[in-house]
Amino acid sequence: MLSMRVCVHGLGYIGMATASLFANNGHDVVGFDTDDRVRSQLKRGEPDVSEDQLESYVRAAIDSGLTISDEPVPAAYHIICVPTPYDKSAGSADLRYVKEASQTVSSLLRPNDVVVLESTVPPSTTATVVAPILSQSGLEPGEDIGLGYVPETMLPGNAITELRSNDRILGGYDSASTAAIKNLYEAVPTGSLNVAPDATTAEFVKLVQNAFRDVNIAYANALALIARDYGVNVRDAIELANSHPRVDILNPGPGVGGHCLPVDPFFLGANSDNTDLIDTARQVNQRMPHYVVDRLAEELGPLDDKTIAILGVAYKGNVDDTRNSPGLEIARTIVGAESEAPSLEPDRQDTTSLRLCDPYVSNSRYDLEPLSDALDGADAAVLATAHDEFADLSPERVGSLLDTRVIFDTLDVLDSEAWTEAGFDLLRI
Ligand SMILES: NC(=O)c1ccc[n+]([C@@H]2O[C@H](COP(=O)([O-])OP(=O)(O)OC[C@H]3O[C@@H](n4cnc5c(N)ncnc54)[C@H](O)[C@@H]3O)[C@@H](O)[C@H]2O)c1
Ligand SMILES: CC(=O)N[C@@H]1[C@@H](OP(=O)(O)OP(=O)(O)OC[C@H]2O[C@@H](n3ccc(=O)[nH]c3=O)[C@H](O)[C@@H]2O)O[C@H](CO)[C@@H](O)[C@@H]1O
Incomplete structure (x- = not known):
């Protein structure tokens, strides 16, 4: 060659x-x-x-x-x-x-x-x-x-x-x-x-691939909200629906992060006004962190005086990238913060206390804490990133550290039976 x-x-x-x-x-x-x-x-x-x-x-x-x-x-x-x-x-x-x-x-x-x-x-x-x-x-x-x-x-x-x-x-x-x-x-x-x-078609196709995934995840997230109204477990429903040879729905979650899926669909609108479906999908996905916080407040009551541990600020499992991270957006929503680093907001002292933890991320701006410090005395934990380390958590260890046995498993990585048996209120999307 x-x-x-x-x-x-x-x-x-x-x-x-x-x-x-x-x-x-x-x-x-x-x-x-x-x-x-x-x-x-x-x-x-x-x-x-x-x-x-x-x-x-x-x-x-x-x-x-x-x-x-x-x-x-x-x-x-x-x-x-x-x-x-x-x-x-x-x-x-x-x-x-x-x-x-x-x-x-x-x-x-x-x-x-x-x-x-x-x-x-x-x-x-x-x-x-x-x-x-x-x-x-x-x-x-x-x-x-x-x-x-x-x-x-x-x-x-x-x-x-x-x-x-x-x-x-x-x-x-x-x-x-x-x-x-x-x-x-x-x-x-x-x-x-x-x-x-x-070249224009190639550029278009790249965006189409990512927008397709974003729309598919939005469909799963929209289904999650509808399923709850019927008392249906959305993941069971999606698994069953996907047994059809022409149905392939992705998974709901706490939001869509990274710097591709939440961004690339907007590029399709650069010179087109015909992006309604794609824009709506973006809105559905952008609402998910807020939905997580609403569900948490439903469970715990007003979050003002609570301490919440957010497990995962990377945008997805086993990576260190925090761009458009759902975990950080959940944290910002809880404390009403605008800044990139929610736990460092100067006026957050009077509001909910946040503990952020992520074994993959080393960014000091986020004031990250080791897992046991993050959980110690907290009122609830929100598992926002599917890192392997979090999937392997034991309910006994987490239960011995948390003040209240409440965990929001937004990505369905925990064994619900084991956690419920250990006395946890296990929330899922
Ligand atoms: N990261 C992904 O998963 C991924 C996947 C597919 C496509 N993309 C696309 O690829 C592109 C690059 O993404 P990335 O994740 O590598 O970004 P990045 O931010 O990790 O890296 C980009 C690098 O380019 C450098 N840079 C900026 N201006 C420059 C210039 N004029 N000359 C030379 N270097 C310059 C920056 O200093 C930076 O180190 C983006 O358009 C992104 O959307 C990213
Ligand atoms: C078309 C495609 O495959 N593109 C990929 C994508 O890479 P990515 O790392 O951004 O993609 P994902 O892994 O999908 O994660 C994104 C977010 O979606 C959440 N999610 C995922 C699946 C699901 O069922 N439910 C969810 O909620 C997940 O947690 C995370 O927050 O863009 C790159 C750059 O263009 C591409 O190179 C790469 O091929």
């Missing part, structure tokens, strides 16, 4: 995995990130990730020649993996990093180089935002240089397996771009490479 020089722009979760994928498969890869801290950590061979497999995959790449550079370099292929946050106040995708990285690439371009955008973006970004910036180089996408969109779909928590095996969508700016990008991605182990008619 011919080794090609690839420059990866942005070495966060996706960029470092992507750079490692190409480096571990014989390419000459240079990784660049604008953040000094990220570069220094990677140069030391210490990627900032909680997934063991991903960490050793990145370490292996660094050992086998992935170069972390303080400057971006000219390369046959530039891959852009920068953040695309959602700007809530503007109601649109913040494309500043994509624009910055495109400017940087533009200044390095030579004839026949190829640029690939991997960041999640609103449909038409490659054609209407990236292409005009690259043209400023004097080289035209589709004529002098290649350009296309290849979304990343690996699942946090199962990153390496999915990086290597998920099918990929590829949308080229023109057919020559598609062929050049195919050449690059076909030389590394991934699932099949499915060619979209154009």
Whole structure:
């Protein structure tokens, strides 16, 4: 296989995995990130990730020649993996990093180089935002240089397996771009490479996949509320419904977190007013943390003078990412806090006392406590993240620490019989 020089722009979760994928498969890869801290950590061979497999995959790449550079370099292929946050106040995708990285690439371009955008973006970004910036180089996408969109779909928590095996969508700016990008991605182990008619379709499909999951979870959450009105256990009902060959409903939970599912569906609305279903699903999912707090208050009475332990501030089990975390949103709702770090709100002393605990998260801003300190003397525990450590909790241990035997198992990870037998009021969604 011919080794090609690839420059990866942005070495966060996706960029470092992507750079490692190409480096571990014989390419000459240079990784660049604008953040000094990220570069220094990677140069030391210490990627900032909680997934063991991903960490050793990145370490292996660094050992086998992935170069972390303080400057971006000219390369046959530039891959852009920068953040695309959602700007809530503007109601649109913040494309500043994509624009910055495109400017940087533009200044390095030579004839026949190829640029690939991997960041999640609103449909038409490659054609209407990236292409005009690259043209400023004097080289035209589709004529002098290649350009296309290849979304990343690996699942946090199962990153390496999915990086290597998920099918990929590829949308080229023109057919020559598609062929050049195919050449690059076909030389590394991934699932099949499915060619979209154009880059806009590929961008659209990436968003469609995440919006589909968000809508499906919203359906499960909506069912949970309806099922309660009928005294039906929603998980039993969903399991039975899913025995039909054409029904596949996901699981209800305390809300949908992470920086993909709660954000990407909004990108579909960038240039469309026809997103009612998708917007409603978002609202259903956004209401779930509030529903959890309402149910807790139904059980305990006013929460003002109570101490509540929140078990889990990561957005899902066995990861350390707290972005859009349902656990944090539950905490904020309980104390009426606005800030990112609810337990540190200055005026919370007169309100409910919160204890936050998460064995995966090291962020000191959240004032996290070890499990036994969080539970000690609390009036209730809310299990908000399905970490393995929480699923393994024993009712005897938790019961000996809590003041009142109340636990809200929002993700249905505990053995309800064992906990009820141990005298717990076990709440479930
Ligand atoms: N994390 C996921 O699970 C996932 C999955 C699929 C797609 N995505 C998408 O991939 C993109 C990257 O996500 P991420 O999770 O890796 O983000 P991240 O925040 O972990 O990393 C992005 C990195 O880009 C760097 N950066 C910013 N501007 C730059 C520039 N101009 N040049 C070079 N580096 C720059 C930042 O310093 C940061 O280290 C986003 O669009 C995201 O939506 C993420
Ligand atoms: C289409 C798809 O699969 N996309 C994945 C997704 O990754 P993710 O980690 O964000 O996805 P999830 O694991 O679904 O978690 C999200 C939240 O939904 C909650 N949840 C989940 C299942 C359920 O039945 N009920 C729930 O309530 C869960 O607790 C958590 O809060 O986006 C990435 C970036 O684009 C993709 O790369 C990746 O492929």
